[in-house]
Amino acid sequence: MKIKVLAIAKTEESYLKTGMDIYCSKLPHYFPFEYIECPAVKQTKNMTKEQQKEKEGEVLLSKITNTDTVVLLDECGKMFTSVGFSDFLQQQMNLSRKQLIFVIGGPYGFSQKLYNRLDYKISLSPMTFSHQMVRLIFLEQLYRAASILQNEPYHHQ
16 A cells, blocks of 8 residues: 655745655655645635635645545544554555545645545644644654554554
């Protein structure tokens, strides 16, 4: 199973990029992996939040096929422990999914079209993180889940 992470816009902070690069370089050891930053929507000053979400949704949906399993990272999604998330990944692998796509939206969340397309919705925390920070946090959790599945000593219980 290939895992992709899609995010809107470039990561702005160098400290986040550095951390993300570390995990993006480690993840292909466990499974085929790709991290994609989709182009930011331009001229958003004259758009409502809903219009911006619609435009971002179009960009993200253009990267998703009908056979992909889509997971939105959403504040109202299901929360997992790290071990629980690794169990979720294993279940997806057991279902012989071709491609599992995790989607990180922009600052206002997702369009209704993306909500209509999702297969799962997960939340990283009841706290709110910036859409830029979520990228690093999620990549670390993805790495942690993969290391748990391989019984490696990264995760301590």
